[in-house]
Amino acid sequence: MEQTGLFWGPVQEEDQGLDGFLGDLQFSLASGTACEHQMATYPARDDDALFVLQLLEDADLDEWLSGGLHQSPLGDTLSHHQMLGRKSGRRGMRKRRISPWGTFVFEETTLEGNREYITRKNNSRWTAKEVELLVQGVSKFGVGRWTELKKKYFKTSIRTSVHLKDKWRNLLRAYQENVQKYTLLDLEPPLVQQIRKLAAKHPYLK
DNA sequence: TTAGGGTTACTA
């Protein structure tokens, strides 16, 4: 049984300021174990701060710190943003944040205790190993079967099928047309050759 | 579920 929810807690901000106030931790539970989590931040504006301050005042932090998890009030915040007419794209600032409670949530919130926690080692950047797996997957499944590729090569990874699709698009942009000034990934030449070979077979259309 | 447009954080 899988339960996905948006839970919340205070977030320690690396830098000060009002825009550091809103923080959230999203994760899902599979077989009673936290298997995926993601820090999420939202734009901070005066009305947002007041809105969430009200929510925090209504919450019982002591209960949460003793092990209880609350359904996220920021779900309402998101609805609040959507009501303001924003249409597409990522909302608000994205800042790296430090969770002061990530360790005790994910090391102690085990309901069955027989499964490894799957945490995100590389919070956002793809590793060369991940790219290698993606290339293997595209070699086997081709382009467009991201869910199957995910199940086969990224079953326990935080990377979703959408992430895989987006990463492949970025790889093709980087290596197919060779128009980029630089790439941040330091891939082995044989892997780059393989990407180019696959790019020729499955070209990025735009 | 996937493709592609769009936004934002990060890096050189």
Added chain:
DNA sequence: TAGTAACCCTAA
């Protein structure tokens, strides 16, 4: 500061 990478959002 421009370009790249990550990922969100919506249409189909």
